[in-house]
Amino acid sequence: MRFSARRAAFSATLLLALWVGLSRAFQPELPPQGHNVLMILIATIGLWIFKPLKMPFSVSSAFFLAASLISGVQPAAVFSGFAGGAVWSLIPALFFGFALAKTGLGRRIAYFGMKSVRVSYPSLLLMWTLIGLVLSILTPSITVRVVIVTPIALDCVRICGLPERSKERSLILMTAWAMAIIPGIGWLSGSLTGPIISGLFAATPGLGPVGFSAWLSVSLLPVALASALLVVAGYAVMRPSGRPASDPRVFADAYRQLGAVSGGERATGAVLVACFAMFVTSSLHHVPDTAVCLLGFFALAALGVIEPGDIGRGISWDMVVFVGTAMGFGQVFAACGVSAWLSGGIVGAIAPIAQSPWTLVAGAMAALFLWRFVDIAVFVPTMAIVVAVLPEISASYGISPLVWIPMLSLAQNAFFMSYTNLFASIAENVLGEGAWTRGHLARYGLAYFAASLVATLASVPYWKSIGMFG
Numbered sequence: 089m090r091f092s093a094r095r096a097a098f099s100a101t102l103l104l105a106l107w108v109g110l111s112r113a114f115q116p117e118l119p120p121q122g123h124n125v126l127m128i129l130i131a132t133i134g135l136w137i138f139k140p141l142k143m144p145f146s147v148s149s150a151f152f153l154a155a156s157l158i159s160g161v162q163p164a165a166v167f168s169g170f171a172g173g174a175v176w177s178l179i180p181a182l183f184f185g186f187a188l189a190k191t192g193l194g195r196r197i198a199y200f201g202m203k204s205v206r207v208s209y210p211s212l213l214l215m216w217t218l219i220g221l222v223l224s225i226l227t228p229s230i231t232v233r234v235v236i237v238t239p240i241a242l243d244c245v246r247i248c249g250l251p252e253r254s255k256e257r258s259l260i261l262m263t264a265w266a267m268a269i270i271p272g273i274g275w276l277s278g279s280l281t282g283p284i285i286s287g288l289f290a291a292t293p294g295l296g297p298v299g300f301s302a303w304l305s306v307s308l309l310p311v312a313l314a315s316a317l318l319v320v321a322g323y324a325v326m327r328p329s330g331r332p333a334s335d336p337r338v339f340a341d342a343y344r345q346l347g348a349v350s351g352g353e354r355a356t357g358a359v360l361v362a363c364f365a366m367f368v369t370s371s372l373h374h375v376p377d378t379a380v381c382l383l384g385f386f387a388l389a390a391l392g393v394i395e396p397g398d399i400g401r402g403i404s405w406d407m408v409v410f411v412g413t414a415m416g417f418g419q420v421f422a423a424c425g426v427s428a429w430l431s432g433g434i435v436g437a438i439a440p441i442a443q444s445p446w447t448l449v450a451g452a453m454a455a456l457f458l459w460r461f462v463d464i465a466v467f468v469p470t471m472a473i474v475v476a477v478l479p480e481i482s483a484s485y486g487i488s489p490l491v492w493i494p495m496l497s498l499a500q501n502a503f504f505m506s507y508t509n510l511f512a513s514i515a516e517n518v519l520g521e522g523a524w525t526r527g528h529l530a531r532y533g534l535a536y537f538a539a540s541l542v543a544t545l546a547s548v549p550y551w552k553s554i555g556m557f558g
Contacts, residue, residue, distance in 0.1 A: 094138040101134030114429060122425035124159040128152055129417075129426075129469075136410075136465035145410035145465075152413055156420055165423040169415030173297060173378035174287025178411060180385035181283060182403035184360055185229025187393045190402075191352040194236040197222055199346060202244060203339035209259070209328045212248075213319050216241070216264040217271070224272030226360040228279050233268040234511050238518045241265070243342070245522075248332035252521070258528035259326040265515045266318060266536070273497040274311030276303040276377065277367050281497050284411055288472055292418035293427075294479030295489055300367045300377055305554065307494040310540075310547040314498060317539035325535050326528070355391040359384050410468070417472035430473065431480035442485040445548045445557045449495070453541050456499035460508050467500040486558020491551055498540040504533040 107113065109127025112120065128151075134140075135148035156166045169175060188194040198219050205215040216237075223233045241264035250257035272278030276286065282303060290297040363384040367377060388394045394402065421427040441451035456470075463470045474496065478489035503509035506516055506529060516523045524532075551557060 095140050098134045098138040098140040101138070102131055105130035105134070117432065118429040119425045121160055122429060125156060125161065125420060125424045125426055128155040128159065133463075133465060133469050136469070137463070144406045146406040146408075149409050149413035159424075161420055161423055165419035166416060168291050168419040169287060169417075170412040172287050172290045172415060173376065174283045174290055174415060175408065175412045177283040177286070177378045177381045178280060179403070179408060180381035181228040181277070181280060182408070183385050183388065183394055183398075184363070184381075185227040185232030186398065186402040187356045187388050188223070188227045188229075188360070189232050189236060190398075191350065191356045191393060192346065193353040193356050194223055194226070194232065195240065196343075196346055196349070196353065197226075198237060198240045199339065199343040202240065203343045205339075207248065207332055209256070209323070209332065212244070212260055212332070213263050213323060216260070217267045217315070217319055220264070220267030220269075221271050223268060224278045225364050226357070228272065228277050228282060230269050230272070230279050230511055231514060233272075234265060234514050235518060237264050237268045238515045242519055242522050244339075247338050250332060253525050255326045255528060256328040256330075256332070257522075258524035258532070259322060259328055261515075261519065261524050262529065262532045263319060263322055265511070266322075266532075267315065269501055269511055270318065270498075270536075271311065271315045273494075273501070274304070274308045274315075275367075276300045277364065279497075280411075281500060284415070284468060285471060285475070285493055285496065287411070287415035288418060288475040289489070291415050292475055292479065293422050295418075295475070298490070298493065300370050302490060303493060306488075306490045306551065306556065307497065309550055310494045310543045311498070313543035313546055314536075314540045317543055318536050321535035321539050322532055325531050352393050355393050356388065359387045359391070359393075362387075410466075414468045414472050417469075418476050421476045427476045427480075431477045434477045435480050435484050438481070438485075442481075442487065445552060446545065448485075448487065449544050449548055450541065452492075452495055453499065453537075453544055456495060457502050457504075457537050457540075460499055460502040461504070464508055464510075466510055467496075471496050471500070488556040488558075491556040494547075495544060498544070501536075502533065503536065504530055 105127045108130060109123055112123050114123065118126070132148055132152040135143060135151065136145060153166055157163065201215050201219045205211050219237065220233065223236065227233065238261070241261050245257045245260050250260065273281055276282035276298065277300065286298040289295040363380050366373070366375060366380045370377060385394070418427070421430070438448070438451070441447040459470060460467065474492065478492060481487055482489055501509065501511070503512045505526070506512040512529065
């Protein structure tokens with residue numbers, strides 16, 4: 089979106105915010121303080137999405153925090169997102185990704201996979217799926233995984249002699265990129281979506297933080313199905329022809345050029361694998377996930393992987409402030425009456441589809457994927473609003489709040505167009521002129537929507553069997 093268009097869109101958003109705040113359009117259902125907070129929220133989302141003054145997320149978040157305090161919301165509610173355990177899982181998790189990139193362990197894993205595969209389209213797609221899966225186990229940072237994977241995938245298509253703008257080239261690049269993103273949302277520590285949604289749940293009255301086991305029980309099946317279906321559907325819609333021409337020794341030579349495994353790589357691998365093992369076995373030892381993340385961060389620093397100078401520059405503190413602000417939405421909404429007002433509208437709006445799990449899932453997935461065209465602020469504002477009304481939806485229709493986790497997670501990563509997905513933009517910046525075409529991305533994005541819809545619908549019987557629908 090060009091600067092003038094962004095400025096016009098923000099102006100329209102600001103006018104909407106002022107109308108809501110000044111006209112008190114939703115009285116008496118929404119009290120005056122609720123109108124003020126809704127006005128502040130709309131203006132902040134406009135700043136996040138359109139960035140009219142090129143403000144970082146954290147600066148716009150500061151506006152929301154300050155304006156909420158001025159409107160009378162108590163500090164305990166305004167800053168609740170920073171006081172919960174989720175943000176203290178997020179910070180170490182970001183450093184996990186930093187360590188993986190700094191030591192070169194992620195790059196080594198990717199090249200090891202490529203040198204081990206027989207060069208054909210099915211085998212390349214399978215290997216990129218496995219590489220994405222392994223990297224997702226080691227770090228929840230999708231940004232780091234994308235930055236590691238995309239240049240190696242570009243080397244792959246060049247070595248295979250796939251011409252620019254060809255569907256075969258786009259297929260390999262998009263599969264490598266997608267598999268660095270999608271499989272990891274199947275468990276709590278596989279992406280930063282885990283700490284974010286867990287924090288939103290924790291900050292919402294009537295809900296609570298989501299543990300590793302709970303997330304895994306509801307998300308692993310649909311996400312695994314969606315990942316597998318996307319690989320198959322992507323192959324079908326792109327229809328590669330012929331066979332990639334490549335000398336497999338090229339990948340082996342590239343791996344050898346990395347040299348011997350360093351002490352930093354060994355230390356990073358040991359710490360990250362140990363953390364994942366602790367997450368998986370949390371029901372046995374009962375150590376909180378947040379404590380595991382913090383101990384992992386301490387271990388990486390004690391072993392010298394994270395150095396003192398890395399603390400300030402190693403991760404995006406702009407993202408930390410943004411996410412911490414959004415995690416407090418639930419408490420702020422509850423304190424000023426916005427949650428009750430939203431619940432009344434949304435609960436009634438979904439009544440036609442809420443009577444059957446099948447219609448609910450189909451309708452919710454379609455709506456969330458379409459809404460992704462509007463909310464391009466990493467989908468966090470939408471997730472915060474939806475989570476805020478889940479207690480009322482659960483009370484009205486007997487739908488467990490947990491069942492919304494995979495639907496929100498899958499929709500967050502929609503990519504019909506690159507502007508709707510931050511990680512698509514990151515990949516295109518890394519790939520440069522060698523990236524996929526817009527048409528190929530749109531086609532692959534439609535395949536992802538179809539895969540996600542089929543996967544969630546196929547999971548309905550399982551969700552019913554574990555009590556997700558009353």
